[in-house]
Amino acid sequence: MRDMLGREEVITVEKALEFVLKNLSVVFPSDIKLNIEHSCTRILSCDMYSPENLPQFARSTVDGFAVNSSDTFGASDGLPAYLNIAGEVLMGAMPGFELKKGITAKIATGGMLPEGADAVVMIEHAQTIDEEMVEIMKPAAPGENVIQAGEDIKKGALVLKRGHMLRPQDTGALAGLGITEVYVYEKPKVSIISTGDEIIPADKAVNPGQVRDINSFNLTGLISEAGGEPVKRGIFGDEYSVIKKIVEESLKDSAMVLITGGSSVGTKDMTAKIINDVGSPGVLFHGVSIKPGKPLIGGVISNTPVFGLPGHPAAITVCFEEFIKPVLKKLTGITENRFRGRKLIVTAKMAKNISSSSGREDHIRVALEERGDELWATPILGKSGLITTLVKADGIVVIPLRKLGVEQGEVVEVRLF
Amino acid sequence: MRDMLGREEVITVEKALEFVLKNLSVVFPSDIKLNIEHSCTRILSCDMYSPENLPQFARSTVDGFAVNSSDTFGASDGLPAYLNIAGEVLMGAMPGFELKKGITAKIATGGMLPEGADAVVMIEHAQTIDEEMVEIMKPAAPGENVIQAGEDIKKGALVLKRGHMLRPQDTGALAGLGITEVYVYEKPKVSIISTGDEIIPADKAVNPGQVRDINSFNLTGLISEAGGEPVKRGIFGDEYSVIKKIVEESLKDSAMVLITGGSSVGTKDMTAKIINDVGSPGVLFHGVSIKPGKPLIGGVISNTPVFGLPGHPAAITVCFEEFIKPVLKKLTGITENRFRGRKLIVTAKMAKNISSSSGREDHIRVALEERGDELWATPILGKSGLITTLVKADGIVVIPLRKLGVEQGEVVEVRLF
Numbered sequence: 001m002r003d004m005l006g007r008e009e010v011i012t013v014e015k016a017l018e019f020v021l022k023n024l025s026v027v028f029p030s031d032i033k034l035n036i037e038h039s040c041t042r043i044l045s046c047d048m049y050s051p052e053n054l055p056q057f058a059r060s061t062v063d064g065f066a067v068n069s070s071d072t073f074g075a076s077d078g079l080p081a082y083l084n085i086a087g088e089v090l091m092g093a094m095p096g097f098e099l100k101k102g103i104t105a106k107i108a109t110g111g112m113l114p115e116g117a118d119a120v121v122m123i124e125h126a127q128t129i130d131e132e133m134v135e136i137m138k139p140a141a142p143g144e145n146v147i148q149a150g151e152d153i154k155k156g157a158l159v160l161k162r163g164h165m166l167r168p169q170d171t172g173a174l175a176g177l178g179i180t181e182v183y184v185y186e187k188p189k190v191s192i193i194s195t196g197d198e199i200i201p202a203d204k205a206v207n208p209g210q211v212r213d214i215n216s217f218n219l220t221g222l223i224s225e226a227g228g229e230p231v232k233r234g235i236f237g238d239e240y241s242v243i244k245k246i247v248e249e250s251l252k253d254s255a256m257v258l259i260t261g262g263s264s265v266g267t268k269d270m271t272a273k274i275i276n277d278v279g280s281p282g283v284l285f286h287g288v289s290i291k292p293g294k295p296l297i298g299g300v301i302s303n304t305p306v307f308g309l310p311g312h313p314a315a316i317t318v319c320f321e322e323f324i325k326p327v328l329k330k331l332t333g334i335t336e337n338r339f340r341g342r343k344l345i346v347t348a349k350m351a352k353n354i355s356s357s358s359g360r361e362d363h364i365r366v367a368l369e370e371r372g373d374e375l376w377a378t379p380i381l382g383k384s385g386l387i388t389t390l391v392k393a394d395g396i397v398v399i400p401l402r403k404l405g406v407e408q409g410e411v412v413e414v415r416l417f
Numbered sequence: 418m419r420d421m422l423g424r425e426e427v428i429t430v431e432k433a434l435e436f437v438l439k440n441l442s443v444v445f446p447s448d449i450k451l452n453i454e455h456s457c458t459r460i461l462s463c464d465m466y467s468p469e470n471l472p473q474f475a476r477s478t479v480d481g482f483a484v485n486s487s488d489t490f491g492a493s494d495g496l497p498a499y500l501n502i503a504g505e506v507l508m509g510a511m512p513g514f515e516l517k518k519g520i521t522a523k524i525a526t527g528g529m530l531p532e533g534a535d536a537v538v539m540i541e542h543a544q545t546i547d548e549e550m551v552e553i554m555k556p557a558a559p560g561e562n563v564i565q566a567g568e569d570i571k572k573g574a575l576v577l578k579r580g581h582m583l584r585p586q587d588t589g590a591l592a593g594l595g596i597t598e599v600y601v602y603e604k605p606k607v608s609i610i611s612t613g614d615e616i617i618p619a620d621k622a623v624n625p626g627q628v629r630d631i632n633s634f635n636l637t638g639l640i641s642e643a644g645g646e647p648v649k650r651g652i653f654g655d656e657y658s659v660i661k662k663i664v665e666e667s668l669k670d671s672a673m674v675l676i677t678g679g680s681s682v683g684t685k686d687m688t689a690k691i692i693n694d695v696g697s698p699g700v701l702f703h704g705v706s707i708k709p710g711k712p713l714i715g716g717v718i719s720n721t722p723v724f725g726l727p728g729h730p731a732a733i734t735v736c737f738e739e740f741i742k743p744v745l746k747k748l749t750g751i752t753e754n755r756f757r758g759r760k761l762i763v764t765a766k767m768a769k770n771i772s773s774s775s776g777r778e779d780h781i782r783v784a785l786e787e788r789g790d791e792l793w794a795t796p797i798l799g800k801s802g803l804i805t806t807l808v809k810a811d812g813i814v815v816i817p818l819r820k821l822g823v824e825q826g827e828v829v830e831v832r833l834f
Contacts, residue, residue: 036619040638054804056623061800091655092615094625108684110615110728112626152803159808167834168638169807172730175619175634176804198509198527202453202592206473208511209529214593221457221585238508267525311527313589344761383478386569387471387593390586391576417584 010287012401013322013361016298019284020327023300028333029185029255036171041227042184043333048160053150054176058113060089062145065126065134066107066117068099072139080127080135089114104134113146120145153177163335187229188255188331192216193246194235195271196261196311201235214387215260215309215316222320227332228256238267244274247306251278255331257306258324260316268295271308275299289360289401292384293319305331314384318363318396321415344416348375350397355405364406365393366414377414393417427704429818430739430778433715436701437744440717445750446602446672453588458644459601460750465577470567471593475530477506479562482543482551483524483534485516489556497544497552506531521551530563537562570594580752602750604646605672609633610663611652612688613678613728618652631804632677632726632733639737644749645673655684661691664723668695672748674723675741677733685712688725692716706777706818709801710736722748731801735780735813738832761833765792767814772822781823782810783831794831810834 011019031045060066066089075081088106089095099105099116107113107120119140127135153159153173160170166184174182194216202212216232223230233250236242243259250257259271276282279301288296292315297308305327309319348368356362366377377397382389395416399406406412428436448462477483483506492498505523506512516522516533524530524537536557544552570576570590577587583601591599611633619629633649640647650667653659660676667674676688693699696718705713709732714725722744726736765785773779783794794814799806812833816823823829 036634037637040641052623055628057625059628090626091613092617092626110613110628147800147803152805159805168635168642169730169734169804169834171638172631172635173804173808176629176631178619178622178629180620196508196527200509202595203597205595206469208474209507209509211472211476211527212593212595214589217453217592218585218589220454221588224457225585313586317586383564386564387586387590388569388576391590417586 010289010294011285012289016285016288016296017323017326020298020300020305020323021330023281023284024305024327024330025303026330027303029188029331031183031185033181034184036166036174036180036182039166039171039182039184040168042166043227044160044162044164044166045183045185045333047158047162048174048179048182050153050155050157050159050177051179052177053155054153055147055149055151057149059147060107060109060111060113060120060145061147062120062122063108064120064122064145065104065136066099066111066113066120067104067136067140068101068116069119069140069142069144071102071104072119072121072136075136075139077137080137082129083134083136085128085132085134086114104136118142118146161336163333165334165336185333187227188328189231189253190223190228190256190258190328191231191233191250191254192219192223193233193243193250193257193259194261195238195243195259195267196235197237199235199261214313215311218313218316218387218390219258219260219320222317222325223328226325226328227334228328238270240270240274243270244278247274247278251301251304251306254304256324256328257301257304258309259307260309261311268297268308272297275301275306275308288323290318290322291360291362293322293363294360296323298323312384313387314365314389317390317417321396345413346375346395346416347411348377348414350406350408350410350412351376351378353405353408354379354399356399356403358402358404361401362399364397364399365389366395366397367392368394368414375414377412390417427706427711428702429706433702433705433713434740434743437715437717437722437740438747440698440701441722441744441747442720443747444720446605446748448600448602450598451601453583453591453597453599456583456588456599456601457585459583460644461577461579461581461583462600462602462750464575464579465591465596465599467570467572467574467576467594468596469594470572471570472564472566472568474566476564477524477526477528477530477537477562478564479537479539480525481537481539481562482521482553483516483528483530483537484521484553484557485518485533486536486557486559486561488519488521489536489538489553492553492556494554497554499546500551500553502545502549502551503531521553535559535563578753580750582751582753604644605745605748606648606670607640607645607673607675607745608648608650608667608671609636609640610650610660610667610674610676611678612655612660612676612684613652614654616652616678631730632728635730635733635804635807636675636677636737639734639742640745643742643745644751645745655687657687657691660687661695664691664695668718668721668723671721673741673745674718674721675726676724677726678728685714685725689714692718692723692725705740707735707739708777708779710739710780711777713740715740729801730804731780731782731806734807734834738813762830763792763812763833764828765794765831767823767825767827767829768793768795770822770825771796771816773816773820775819775821778818779816781814781816782806783812783814784809785811785831792831794829807834
């Protein structure tokens with residue numbers, strides 16, 4: 001899109017994201033089998049139904065006496081019910097007796113209810129007279145202090161849905177059902193292509209004019225945290241044929257391709273041209289109303305999203321959170337637990353006045369500080385080319401498109417890194 | 418502690434945690450060397466100082482013309498400054514020329530400023546006349562559009578402190594300085610001892626009276642998420658000598674020991690006795706005013722925290738979040754980024770009235786639901802022995818000690834799982 005002066009027009013964050021998502025059809029990743037011990041944060045690739053009841057028998061939830069509840073009706077401190085003790089339910093074993101009318105049995109938490117029992121009286125409400133008899137001082141309702149067979153999970157019930165991100169308690173539930181392996185989606189591979197004649201590997205000494213590759217490390221961490229598998233393709237000079245070739249190669253086995261660098265006019269145009277030349281629909285937007293991150297290029301090539309990221313470290317982080325992460329989440333196959341994995345937000349008071357231009361979303365990095373009971377956010381000022389602005393910051397405050405700034409003392413939401 | 422009736426007295430959550438932390442002296446874990454690519458979420462074991470300036474030379478932050486700023490003073494659209502073009506700064510290379518008065522050079526974002534230049538005029542404010550001359554329409558202040566040598570990080574500066582949990586951007590900063598390996602603390606080993614005559618491994622078929630081990634799976638996930646290394650010691654019958662022996666063995670190489678099960682009166686007393694018999698100070702509290710989780714036992718043996726956890730799945734999760742995680746965090750060596758790793762909290766309206774007893778902290782599991790723009794929290798009712806109450810829940814609402822419940826429509830904070 002160009003405006004009336006022929007300049008590339010930038011679009012809003014929402015619009016840009018919508019463009020990309022609209023041009024992607026959902027393809028679920030292939031799946032792999034994993035032991036449940038290694039499945040936390042992974043996404044289930046099929047619905048999980050219970051093969052059996054959990055528990056498989058009625059269990060006591062307290063320490064006490066298993067009873068036929070009707071034997072206890074009307075019992076009180078003044079007029080207790082006297083019951084004969086048949087024995088004790090041993091943990092982990094089937095009781096070797098049945099409770100007839102007027103008979104009870106000692107039972108511990110988790111013990112299996114004997115045949116004939118339908119409730120448990122807590123030990124606090126019973127008084128043992130001798131080995132063979134106990135006074136029950138309180139009536140028990142049918143089912144009281146009992147977990148019924150299948151009360152936790154019924155045989156055949158849908159326990160976890162396809163697309164659910166597994167949490168510790170979910171693996172516990174699967175273990176309880178005897179399911180020790182699950183099918184989960186493979187992590188979507190995200191290729192990172194670093195470009196720039198001035199960029200050298202992190203383990204090399206710097207000559208005048210050169211800088212080390214910072215962004216592929218930041219991106220590797222961000223991609224892993226978001227559930228993707230980062231694949232570094234290497235560092236490439238600003239040459240059309242070289243970058244085009246590595247983009248084509250990366251597309252063969254990647255769910256997403258990220259090209260970093262190329263934020264100067266010439267190379268930015270080159271990245272856009274390559275995205276358009278390699279396949280369709282190609283570039284979908286070129287520039288967004290966000291700061292830092294304005295020069296972001298977004299496109300799709302044969303159903304694979306491709307982003308051209310500006311080279312500034314702070315822009316990388318902001319663009320990732322706003323554009324790349326939501327697209328990457330889609331590619332992981334997650335459709336459940338939408339509340340998990342949200343960005344952690346705290347409210348704080350702004351420690352300084354901050355101005356912002358209307359017409360762009362300003363992402364201000366801030367450091368948090370506790371002053372008494374209050375949290376205060378101090379803006380980390382500095383060019384978006386500085387990696388330290390991100391290192392010193394605890395999070396980001398977003399100043400929306402139409403807001404002209406934030407005043408000192410104003411309450412803001414801080415999205416924590 | 419026993420009350421006047423000889424009953425074990427329960428203490429508050431804060432008091433219980435304070436007891437344990439007071440009885441632990443800080444011992445930092447040993448450290449290991451890791452490649453920065455695998456260091457995210459790990460804790461730095463030493464302060465990191467910069468070995469060099471970042472960047473090592475002044476760089477342009479825009480595409481434009483490198484100038485001696487004094488050559489541009491007073492320049493305007495009507496009265497531009499005319500400068501001779503010495504050439505173009507190539508990316509990644511030292512400029513092959515020096516800028517004398519009245520001389521300029523083309524430069525791209527990230528390019529190295531030539532000797533004699535102290536500012537860059539953006540391409541938008543320059544008009545090239547021919548290969549050799551350009552009109553500058555706007556004055557540049559000294560340092561404008563330039564990142565100075567060492568402006569991001571100065572040689573010798575403290576970049577990251579010992580105890581800092583590494584984030585993606587931190588690994589980027591280290592890469593930028595040529596630091597590709599870091600020393601981080603080893604993860605504290607947390608032994609999980611499952612006890613109970615009725616407990617069988619997750620991959621075994623269930624006989625009447627038996628249940629599979631759910632809790633060690635839930636705990637494995639929780640420990641990993643909190644930065645510890647879970648070590649399953651196995652499932653053991655309720656026998657004093659057997660459990661005592663595995664506790665002693667576990668203490669040899671663990672930073673923390675968790676004993677699950679043993680929530681019935683007899684076995685609870687056994688767990689407490691073992692903690693007291695194995696070493697001092699032994700049991701520090703026995704019962705807390707929290708639901709679920711009341712039977713929790715906390716102790717320290719020779720500076721290693723030992724917890725006896727009730728067997729109910731929901732109690733495991735609540736006790737972990739409230740007691741074990743804060744202690745485990747201490748053991749990881751983390752002292753920085755206190756804001757990262759906080760529990761994610763959302764506010765929601767309670768969908769139903771919930772009552773609570775005064776004198777205990779009630780932890781209500783809730784499912785979240787979006788109704789229009791609002792988030793509503795529906796309590797998942799059910800015994801704390803049911804694993805599904807955790808599986809169906811998105812988070813937990815805490816009703817404090819002295820509050821008698823929450824009314825329908827009341828705004829609550831939900832701590833997400």
